[in-house]
Amino acid sequence: MSRLEQDPMRKKYNHLDDEATQVDDAVESRLQAGQRLAAPADNTRHEEDSQSAVDASLERFQQVDHLMKTAPIVASPRGFADRVIGLLKKQAQIYPNYSEGTGIILGLAAAALVIIPVLGTALFLTTQAIVNQSLRVSLIHEASHVIEAVATWVQNPSISLPIAMLMVVAMLPFTALSGYLFWFFNGLAKAGSASSEQA
Amino acid sequence: MILPELLVEQENALLEKTLRGDVEAFGELIRLYERPIFNLCYRMLGDGAEAEDAAQEAFIRAYSNLASYDRARSFKTWVFSIASNHCIDRLRKRRLTLLSIDEPLPPHPALVSDQPDPEQQILEAERSALIQKLLNQLAPDYRVAVVLRYWYDLSYQEMSEMLETTESAVKSRLFRARQALVELLEDSEAQMILQPLLAS
Numbered sequence: 001m002s003r004l005e006q007d008p009m010r011k012k013y014n015h016l017d018d019e020a021t022q023v024d025d026a027v028e029s030r031l032q033a034g035q036r037l038a039a040p041a042d043n044t045r046h047e048e049d050s051q052s053a054v055d056a057s058l059e060r061f062q063q064v065d066h067l068m069k070t071a072p073i074v075a076s077p078r079g080f081a082d083r084v085i086g087l088l089k090k091q092a093q094i095y096p097n098y099s100e101g102t103g104i105i106l107g108l109a110a111a112a113l114v115i116i117p118v119l120g121t122a123l124f125l126t127t128q129a130i131v132n133q134s135l136r137v138s139l140i141h142e143a144s145h146v147i148e149a150v151a152t153w154v155q156n157p158s159i160s161l162p163i164a165m166l167m168v169v170a171m172l173p174f175t176a177l178s179g180y181l182f183w184f185f186n187g188l189a190k191a192g193s194a195s196s197e198q199a
Numbered sequence: 200m201i202l203p204e205l206l207v208e209q210e211n212a213l214l215e216k217t218l219r220g221d222v223e224a225f226g227e228l229i230r231l232y233e234r235p236i237f238n239l240c241y242r243m244l245g246d247g248a249e250a251e252d253a254a255q256e257a258f259i260r261a262y263s264n265l266a267s268y269d270r271a272r273s274f275k276t277w278v279f280s281i282a283s284n285h286c287i288d289r290l291r292k293r294r295l296t297l298l299s300i301d302e303p304l305p306p307h308p309a310l311v312s313d314q315p316d317p318e319q320q321i322l323e324a325e326r327s328a329l330i331q332k333l334l335n336q337l338a339p340d341y342r343v344a345v346v347l348r349y350w351y352d353l354s355y356q357e358m359s360e361m362l363e364t365t366e367s368a369v370k371s372r373l374f375r376a377r378q379a380l381v382e383l384l385e386d387s388e389a390q391m392i393l394q395p396l397l398a399s
Contacts, residue, residue: 060381068349068380071330072323076237077251084233084258085226091259092222 107184110177206231210274217265225265229258232275235351236282242346243286245335253289257282272360279351280361283343290339333383341376348373 129136210231216224236257241250261268261278268277334342343362347353355366362369 057381060384061377063384064377064380067326067330067333067384068345070326071242071349072327073234073350074238074241074250076233076254077247080237080251080254081226081229081233084229084255085222087255087259088222088225088262092220 103184107180110173110180114173114177211270214265214268214270214274217262225262228274232278233258235275236278238350239279239282239346240286242331242334242350243283243339243342244289245331249289253286254282257285260285273357276353276357276361279347279353283347283361287339287343290342333380336383337376337379341372341379344369344372345376345380 125139129139210228213224213228217228233254237250237254240253240257241247244250244253257278260281264281268274334345337345340362344358347358347361353361355369358369359366
């Protein structure tokens with residue numbers, strides 16, 4: 001038994017071998033047509049030449065079929081699968097299982113949720129303060145009150161628990177956003193360095 | 200290309216695990232198909248190191264795009280499609296190299312037979328070199344048609360799906376490829392190598 005016949009891949013598709021060895025439909029019909037045309041007039045030299053040309057052509061096609069059909073299947077190098085798995089694991093560490101497109105959309109949405117109201121309010125107040133002097137004064141006054149309240153809380157935190165809770169609640173989205181942005185850009189930086197290493 | 204039911208079930212289970220993030224499960228799929236994929240790349244590119252690189256890239260691309268894999272299609276056909284298209288791209292990018300019949304390609308190390316008969320080994324190596332030499336002279340589109348047809352017995356329909364073309368285009372490419380191979384075999388030196396091989 002040849003090495004080719006022993007190959008499991010070839011064994012699996014043995015039932016298709018006959019089909020694979022057949023001359024292509026187009027070639028076969030062409031060659032057969034040539035044979036049929038040449039057959040009735042064997043006695044003229046020209047037709048004998050045609051017949052032998054067709055035979056030679058058919059033989060060449062059969063040689064090609066035989067050569068290709070019996071060509072060995074090359075084995076993959078030792079440890080090939082392990083190397084690919086190693087690369088995939090390394091890649092999985094670089095890209096920590098997140099979809100880049102989804103990450104970008106979620107990140108931008110989270111950033112917009114926090115930033116747009118803050119910037120919008122700031123813009124509104126700034127515009128109002130520019131055109132309205134009394135509002136400007138009252139804003140500065142209010143700001144001073146806030147600073148004073150914070151200073152009081154820092155001096156004696158136990159009596160201002162609601163303010164502390166408010167600050168914690170306000171900190172949560174900022175912390176989440178900062179964490180997300182750090183994770184996302186860290187992943188991008190690693191991916192960038194990995195691709196430059198590969199290059 | 201009909202896979203036994205058991206293999207299909209095994210393949211589906213491995214795909215499910217892979218999609219849940221189990222890289223080892225994909226490793227099993229690689230082990231199932233590494234040989235045919237590597238052989239395809241080797242026959243397409245004619246170089247062991249480049250074939251390994253291309254096969255590796257094909258599996259990595261398959262893993263990365265697994266979420267978009269249509270489960271109605273055969274996994275093997277899908278991976279073959281990735282590998283063959285990748286090899287065609289590589290061939291198109293590669294600079295054209297002219298090969299002389301006096302300098303046949305050395306056989307791939309994996310082709311060195313474990314059969315004890317040294318004469319058989321030499322014949323095997325010569326045949327492999329001749330086949331590779333012939334393949335290397337075909338255009339990438341023709342080469343892939345020959346490899347898929349002769350080594351993997353793929354149907355015209357499967358080949359057309361893989362190569363994203365029509366069945367008649369596949370038939371035409373295969374016919375022209377075989378015509379080209381016949382012409383290449385007309386070469387007297389090729390015949391000198393071929394005759395003892397055919398006789399054996």
